[in-house]
Amino acid sequence: MTVRRANNEPRWMRVLLLVVALGFLALFLGFPLVTVFYEALKKGVDAYLAGLADPEARSAILLTLGVAAAAIPFNIAFGVAAAWAIAKFDFRGKSLLITLIDLPFAVSPVVAGLLFVLIFGSQGWLGPWLAEHDIKIIFAIPGIVLATLFVTFPFVARELIPLMQAQGKDEEEAAVSLGASGWQMFWRVTVPNIKWGLLYGVILANARAMGEFGAVSVVSGHIRGETNTLPLHVEILYNEYQSVAAFASASILALLALVTLVAKTVVEWRMRKETEMLTADLPPEKTE
Amino acid sequence: MNTRRPLRFATLLATLLLAAGAQADTVLLNASYDVARDLYKDYNPAFQKAWQAKTGEKIEVKQSHGGSSKQVRAVADGLEADVVTMNQATDVDFLADKGLVAKDYTKKFPNNASPYTSTMVFIVRKGNPKGIKDWSDLVKSGVQVIVPHPKNTGNGRYTYLAAWGYALKQPGGSDKSAQEFVSKLLKNAPLFGTGGRDATTTFMQRRLGDVLVTFESEAELIAKEFGRGDFEVIYPSVSILTEFPVALVEKVVDKKGTRKQAHAYLEYLWSKEGQEIIAENYLRPRDPEVLKKHAAQFPAIKTFTVDETFGGWSKAFKAHFVDGGSFDQIYSVK
Numbered sequence: 275m276t277v278r279r280a281n282n283e284p285r286w287m288r289v290l291l292l293v294v295a296l297g298f299l300a301l302f303l304g305f306p307l308v309t310v311f312y313e314a315l316k317k318g319v320d321a322y323l324a325g326l327a328d329p330e331a332r333s334a335i336l337l338t339l340g341v342a343a344a345a346i347p348f349n350i351a352f353g354v355a356a357a358w359a360i361a362k363f364d365f366r367g368k369s370l371l372i373t374l375i376d377l378p379f380a381v382s383p384v385v386a387g388l389l390f391v392l393i394f395g396s397q398g399w400l401g402p403w404l405a406e407h408d409i410k411i412i413f414a415i416p417g418i419v420l421a422t423l424f425v426t427f428p429f430v431a432r433e434l435i436p437l438m439q440a441q442g443k444d445e446e447e448a449a450v451s452l453g454a455s456g457w458q459m460f461w462r463v464t465v466p467n468i469k470w471g472l473l474y475g476v477i478l479a480n481a482r483a484m485g486e487f488g489a490v491s492v493v494s495g496h497i498r499g500e501t502n503t504l505p506l507h508v509e510i511l512y513n514e515y516q517s518v519a520a521f522a523s524a525s526i527l528a529l530l531a532l533v534t535l536v537a538k539t540v541v542e543w544r545m546r547k548e549t550e551m552l553t554a555d556l557p558p559e560k561t562e
Numbered sequence: 563m564n565t566r567r568p569l570r571f572a573t574l575l576a577t578l579l580l581a582a583g584a585q586a587d588t589v590l591l592n593a594s595y596d597v598a599r600d601l602y603k604d605y606n607p608a609f610q611k612a613w614q615a616k617t618g619e620k621i622e623v624k625q626s627h628g629g630s631s632k633q634v635r636a637v638a639d640g641l642e643a644d645v646v647t648m649n650q651a652t653d654v655d656f657l658a659d660k661g662l663v664a665k666d667y668t669k670k671f672p673n674n675a676s677p678y679t680s681t682m683v684f685i686v687r688k689g690n691p692k693g694i695k696d697w698s699d700l701v702k703s704g705v706q707v708i709v710p711h712p713k714n715t716g717n718g719r720y721t722y723l724a725a726w727g728y729a730l731k732q733p734g735g736s737d738k739s740a741q742e743f744v745s746k747l748l749k750n751a752p753l754f755g756t757g758g759r760d761a762t763t764t765f766m767q768r769r770l771g772d773v774l775v776t777f778e779s780e781a782e783l784i785a786k787e788f789g790r791g792d793f794e795v796i797y798p799s800v801s802i803l804t805e806f807p808v809a810l811v812e813k814v815v816d817k818k819g820t821r822k823q824a825h826a827y828l829e830y831l832w833s834k835e836g837q838e839i840i841a842e843n844y845l846r847p848r849d850p851e852v853l854k855k856h857a858a859q860f861p862a863i864k865t866f867t868v869d870e871t872f873g874g875w876s877k878a879f880k881a882h883f884v885d886g887g888s889f890d891q892i893y894s895v896k
Contacts, residue, residue, distance in 0.1 A: 396640030405640070413641040495641040496626045496633075497591060510627055513596045513759045515787040 310528050314521035325511075325519030326526065333499045334507035335526060341415070341503065342483040345422045349479045350472065353430025358464075360431075361438030362446070375431050378424055386424050387492025390417060413495030418503065421489040426479040433475030434468055441467055470545040477541060481534040485527060587620040588823050593643035595630040595716070597758070597783060601843040602647075608839060609830045613823070621823055629757065630716060631656075637811060638662060644815050644824040647808045650716045651868070651875040654807045667809040674869075676805035677831035678845040681865050682724045684796040685765065685774040685781055692772045696798045697728040700773060701746040708771035710761045711754040713889050717761065718754065721775045722889065723878060724802035727871045731800060745892040766792070777804060778860075782844040803865035806845070 315322050325331060356375060360368060378386065392398045394411040404411060411417045445467065449459040465472075487505040494501045496510065504527055511520035592602060606623040613621055626633065626643065634653040637643050638660050646663070648654050657663040668675045686694050692705055700707050710718035722744060729735055729743035752770060755761030758780060765774035766788045773796075776784075781795045808828050815821040830836050837847040841856040853860065872878035882888045 391639050394640075397638065401640060410642075412639065413636060495636050496628045497641075498625045498627070500624060510596065510599075513757070514599050514627075515597070515759070515762075515783040517787060 307528060310521055310524050313517060314525045316521075317518050321518045322522045322525075325516075325522030328519065330498045330502065331507060331519070331523055334502050334504045334523065337415075337418075337500075337502070338484050338504040341418050341422050342480050344419050345426055345483050346476055346480065348423050349426055349430050349476060352427050353434055353475055354468075354472065356431040357434030357438050357468075360435050361441075362443050372435075375428050378426075378428050383421075383425050383486065383488030384492055387421050387489035390421055390424075390489075390493050412493050413497070414501060417493040418490050418501060421493045422483045422486055425486050425489050426483050429479035429482065430472065430475035433471050433478070437468055437471040470541055470548060474538065474541045474545065477534055477538050481531060481538075484530050484534075587622050588820060589622045589624060590644045590820060590824055590827055591624045591626060591642060592645050592647055592827075593626045593633045593637055593641060594647045595633065595649045596627050597780065598647060598649075599625065599627055600783075601840065601845065604839045604843065605831070605836060608835055609827055612830060612833070612835065613826060619823070621827075623827065642814050642818070643811050644818065644820050645808060645810055645828055647806065647828075649804070649806050650719070651805065651807050652879055654809050655876060657809070657811065662811050662813050663809045664812055668807065670810070671808065671828060672832060673848045674805055675807045675809060676848075677808060677828075677836065678806055678840045678847055679865075680777045680779045680804045680806070680845055681801045681863055682720050682775055682804065683778045683781060683801065684798060685776060685784065685793050686772065686796055688792055688794060690794055690796065694773050694796055697725055697743075697747075697800075700725070700750060700775075701743060703750075705750055705773065706752055706771040707747060707750045708761050708765045708774045709748075709751055709754065710757055712748070713883050715755070715757050717758040717776060717780075719883060720777075720802055720804050722882065723868060723872060724775075726882070727802055727866050728798070728800055730871065731866070741888055741892065744888075748892060778846075779844045797861050797863050800864040800866065802871075803867045805867070 314325070326335075356371070359365070360372060391412055393400055394404060394417065395401050396405055398412075400411075411420070445463050446459055449463045454462065485505060486503075487509070490503055491506055491509075494503065494506055496502055496506060502510070504523055508520050508523045508527070511517075511523060592606075594602060602623075602625055606625070610621055610623065613619060626636075626641065628636070630648045630650060630653045633641075634646065634648070634656050637646060637657060646654060646657065651668075654663060654667060658665050658667060664670060671677070684694055684700075686692065692699070694700065694705065699705065709721045712718040712722040725744050725747050726740045729740035730737070732739070753764070755764055758776060761774060762776065762780070762784055764770050766784065778795075784793070808831065810821070810824050810828065815824045831840070832848065834849065834852065837849040837852040841847045841852050841859075844859065846860050847853050847856070868875050868878055872881070880887070
């Protein structure tokens with residue numbers, strides 16, 4: 275019997291598919307990316323650098339990186355805990371928890387931001403209490419971190435749940451039966467098993483954190499040099515007819531995205547290699 | 563992944579928070595509309611210098627800019643702005659209703675608490691191919707008018723009221739004839755911009771329409787961005803006087819103990835130096851001498867105010883921009 279190969283479609287069909295896919299990529303990804311740099315450099319390198327040297331732009335870049343970094347430990351802690359609970363235990367309400375983890379994907383970020391305003395704003399539930407104790411959440415950095423966390427927390431958990439479910443709990447059980455304590459088991463067995471998946475999730479969350487606009491826009495207060503993140507800075511510059519500066523800032527975001535993309539590719543490659551090594555270690559399966 | 567990493571990020575976060583909280587001098591926050599950045603970028607250092615010379619106190623002024631309705635909502639939700647400097651009375655009225663700003667804020671400073679004014683003008687393509695000279699040319703067939711959304715945006719509302727006021731002032735003008743006139747004008751609008759900037763992009767970059775109605779001060783920003791050679795500014799026979807009210811946010815200055823400084827900050831806008839900076843940013847100063855000095859950049863134009871013609875913003879708003887107001891009536895017919 276001849277094996278029907280997947281790629282024995284006529285040549286024109288293959289070419290057509292390739293053209294459509296590449297054309298789509300060029301139009302929707304390549305073209306905007308080029309435009310960003312073209313517009314940013316339209317009035318020369320000096321204008322570009324001047325746009326970035328502005329203290330407000332610098333503070334926006336630092337704030338964006340800082341907020342993304344601040345979100346990481348929370349994302350790791352929550353993601354690992356949730357994935358652990360879901361993959362290794364059975365309990366009532368498990369499917370509810372899985373659904374809830376996806377909530378930030380379903381809710382519009384602007385709505386999420388408004389939610390925080392309703393909770394922490396001065397007309398909100400906790401507003402009067404916070405004002406009394408002089409704690410600033412909303413229109414300050416904690417609010418921005420909170421909003422960022424809200425939109426990014428599914429990434430790590432989503433990445434780890436299938437991974438941990440596939441790995442099962444055999445290795446952990448073996449470790450415990452050999453006398454490992456809970457922490458030993460976690461650090462020596464679980465973490466090495468999930469580290470690439472975890473890193474992958476963190477990278478995705480990080481990319482989202484740096485680019486987040488809607489939720490942060492609602493809670494930021496747009497204070498120049500203080501609570502203005504890079505995406506917000508881009509918008510405001512554009513509205514102020516400073517398009518070179520706006521696109522210069524946007525190009526920084528684009529560069530951060532490209533760095534993320536490279537990091538993601540490296541991690542994917544490592545993950546694949548590790549899986550291959552694992553499979554290679556196993557004795558070949560008998561086939562009939 | 564080691565345990566120290568989260569710790570390091572926590573430290574970074576703490577540093578960020580401290581950096582945001584640690585300010586030695588008096589810090590004022592000015593919540594403003596989105597194209598006011600250039601003005602306050604020039605004005606703030608001038609005020610700081612004047613205040614320090616007078617009192618020895620160093621003041622830092624932070625700026626927050628955004629769509630004006632969004633800005634006042636943020637102030638109502640707890641953005642601790644000492645002062646608001648807006649481009650429309652409705653937005654400050656909103657804060658007055660919430661008790662954050664004095665009910666009689668327009669009386670707290672001269673000139674209706676508006677340190678400068680502007681007006682609505684036309685921007686047409688180079689050479690004015692459609693020969694647009696006045697509001698009546700905007701309703702002619704074959705003329706496409708670009709305006710921001712009249713119901714939801716400041717620019718759009720001013721445009722709407724300016725056209726309405728023009729029609730009202732024509733011989734035999736009445737609310738009925740004005741409504742007809744505005745209705746015709748809006749029929750010439752192929753679309754409504756989501757804001758002033760969006761309408762400008764539509765006109766200048768997408769090259770849609772024959773005339774863009776916008777603030778006189780914005781025409782200068784457009785020239786800076788797109789070059790001067792590409793368009794002409796046309797002054798109609800009569801237009802609306804746009805006011806830019808400023809106010810202290812009473813609750814915030816009382817809490818922060820910054821009333822004196824915040825008041826001085828706004829008051830200085832009426833000083834010779836303040837008015838000069840205002841004129842340099844293409845906004846019409848209130849001071850007659852400064853205005854005279856810059857007369858070349860501010861052609862004389864007959865204007866009417868919202869108060870004179872419409873009995874104040876809240877009345878104008880109720881008549882035209884609420885659900886079921888004159889705009890909705892016109893637009894549902896269209």
